[in-house]
Amino acid sequence: MYVTSPVSFFENSQAVCARFVNEGNAGHSHISHVPAGHRLFCDGDDADYIYEIMEGVVRTSKLLSDGRRQVLSFGYPGDIAGLSHDHFYHSDCEALSGVTLRLHHKNAFNVSFENEPDFNNELLKYAAAEVNNMQEHFIMLGRKSATEKVASFLITLMDRVGQKNDCNTCFELPMCRSDIADFLGLTIETISRTLTKLRAEGVIELPKKQQVLVCKPSALRALAERN
């Protein structure tokens, strides 16, 4: 069953990354699969579900009336999407790859989930960690240069999903250049130019368009913090 409701949130940021763990498994949940490119929910829809990502990657974003877009987060396994403070989603969420989700029906709780204290506590922990991650991203958007943004982004993914071989670390980019651009507050051209520059400097390699090999992790980390 492919859900087509609205909003979510999540953030894959630096250091701290408390994962959502639903130990109690409150009962009012079920597993669902969504293929790549399909919507989980849209801005404005009734917020019926909270989505726990088990496999795959999702993208949450917001649109301005003039078409500008801000990607809010890329949701990886362990993240949740669709948390709302009211009865509506306030962003769009789409599967970037095939995803496996656990859906928690909100009618089973009320707006504040009072009937499920354990689930509630997990959500609070997750939300607090999320706030912390989003604060890191504020620095990214507000105070970092293009190079620092791209380097920071690559490091986040490397630390979270990178496969280590020898001194290299390899990972996939399930999102396209424009997703990265709209996540970092840049244009696709700047993303492309910056990746080309990092490649020219021997810091990374791009075996495929959507695959990154980090050759000099320490150099990449240095670039993430200085101009």
Add this chain to the structure above:
Amino acid sequence: MYVTSPVSFFENSQAVCARFVNEGNAGHSHISHVPAGHRLFCDGDDADYIYEIMEGVVRTSKLLSDGRRQVLSFGYPGDIAGLSHDHFYHSDCEALSGVTLRLHHKNAFNVSFENEPDFNNELLKYAAAEVNNMQEHFIMLGRKSATEKVASFLITLMDRVGQKNDCNTCFELPMCRSDIADFLGLTIETISRTLTKLRAEGVIELPKKQQVLVCKPSALRALAERN
């Protein structure tokens, strides 16, 4: 008693703005006053308290090692500061004016506040609303021009603390230009130039440096969304 512990969060953003309301008044709390310019807490300190702002304004911010700063939020009455996903604060928090606070001692709860379900639920509601507000601010930082940023910022304050007289709305700016600049990801010069431009266009007046009179609210709203 002037607390000098660390970190917090909050955000004063658009439309939705669920205020924190501690109805239960869990008992493990007390009132405190902090004068203007004093610290509530610092990045890295033990997160012993959650701060409920009752009067005045606080500023939370993060510093990069090279001195760049990102202001995360301005906390007004009804906001909370100091929420943490672990045992430490991850930002600095300072009183911009004299503030009255209700302090909730974290030792009374544990990390996830399991012993206080009502307080917990209020926190979750607040955190979810906070995440929503922060997502709005992502758009601000990532996709808006300087004029749009300043206009959006003024509208947020106008809607939240503005005093209506006739067709004008007046409010104070308890923060200085550099605080605004570091909140919006701009420089103080750009803030100043943009305010000057808005004044020249008759959209606002600045009777004092830290006082704003919005003469054309609809024009200001238009500027907040277009280039």
Add this chain to the structure above:
DNA sequence: CGAAGTATTGACTACCTTCAAAAATTGTGG
């Protein structure tokens, strides 16, 4: 193989920053 979409590269522009100085505001001591 050709078409469509995505990514890269190039040339030019513009917005915001940086550097610098003047003006305004605030605070302190006589």
Add this chain to the structure above:
DNA sequence: CCACAATTTTTGAAGGTAGTCAATACTTCG
């Protein structure tokens, strides 16, 4: 209350980073 210093804000000029517009290359898919 005034004078002077210190800080903050405003204004000006010049420069740089990232954006825009445009063309080419690459990838994917029919």
